[in-house]
Amino acid sequence: MNNDTYHIPVLLEESIAGLNINPQGNYVDVTFGGGGHSKEILKNLVTPGHLYAFDQDADAERNIIDDECFTFVRSNFRYIKNFLRYHNVEEVDGILADLGVSSHHFDEEERGFSFRFDAPLDMRMNTRATKTAADIINNYTQDDLADVFYLYGEFRNSRQIASKIVRARAESPILTISQFIELTTPLFKPQRLKKELAKAFQALRIEVNQEMQALKEMLEGAIKVLKPGGRLVVITYHSLEDRMVKNLFKTGNIEGKLEKDFYGKVISPIKAINNKVIIPSDTELNRNPRSRSAKLRIAEKL
Template identity: 65%
Template structure:
């Protein structure tokens, strides 16, 4: 089991996140991003025989890592359906929810999945390969305006409109089906000294759109407020500014809009108490051993009402 986890994905901020999550050895916990199971295994190590852990993942390849433990239940689904499945299993409240929002190293290293510009292959990027539009379908069917919005909103690319226009022209000549086709069109827009960052932003934008990541995250956060018990913990690891900003504002205010509510004396009202007022980041040692952890940010909050 341990070798499989290492080959699939190295868990980020493992001890820091689980230390912040597990406050009751007999509690009910949810790992909504099961992946290789690294975080889940550590959670189970902290639970006694009456504890329970539910692991969510929509990727069928994650099922290869299912943990053979009577305290563990694997749920083959996107975490946006968290409440529905908890209701199905007869769980009204949980003691903690963990979300590691990063793409696993397994996905980046699998050239067949289309997540990385390091390989050629089909432009896919679906976390759930059994459903949904591929990145190629989006590139070939979205209008110029829709494509520009994707690259601007999710990739934060300033030249999003130019990028969208040239993709629309290119696909009129031949469909953009492979990573190589996509790179051939967009590479001229990357500066020589910033090519890797530009490509990462463009691929990030497509991946977020393909998997509807921002709406799924909003659904998860909203449901966590209803599902968590009083004193329950919400632990989230983010990797880019869009999701981190959303999580930060939600934990601070208790709403997705980040709208601050104050009492008569000007005190900010929130259903959460931040456990770490300062965001937790990986140590230099972790970054050196696992470079993909470089952009990770860990936020932990306790539900107080």
């Protein structure tokens, strides 16, 4: 597999600069994927500097980097603290998270991430996991389905979508992408069909992989393992994850609850480095359309 096509690194220079790398420090790439960001971090490290890279997708293992300063961790990033402790690492100098789904995933037909192909409704990042998108579609209650499409797809007509799915599956199971598209297309405006389908697939993918809960746990774990002065660099792609990261960087907690001391100073374990979000340049957008919705935020542990 050519990992240049697997995943072209988004905001590469900006994210590496944001880490403010100490050549002998310990770093974590919690979203290894094709290894693009990891390779760039490793260029800046010398022994005893070390990079720990997390990925739960078996395909990512094909991109493991042969470097004495590199350790691959096959795990969901929500377990960052536990696995670093397993490797006898209590604190790190920087953590990078690129939350985008790899173009590789969208291009692998059988993984079921894209509505461009007909395939089983799968959408598992971790192929060892048991729950698929088909399980959600066919087994969730109508209310739970409506919640998934409302919370993660931000559909105002989520109850209508859920109702139609429940009625259809009573006739026969909904197991493929083409079945799902045929079923839901009449509920979407024709001029917005691709965007609406993308949101529906996003909602299912987030639920299958418990992405929002995993992100919450990773961010909270990241704050705990960062050294004072350590950097947390996060690239987001949709409003749900960006809101969570923005809340954390602004208030020190996921919920965005502002707590102040007696003198009116915000109580937080971190501070934002870039008050203005960093977005891709026109040059990058032309080179890598996947970066279109990317937002980069940087924070420092206090």
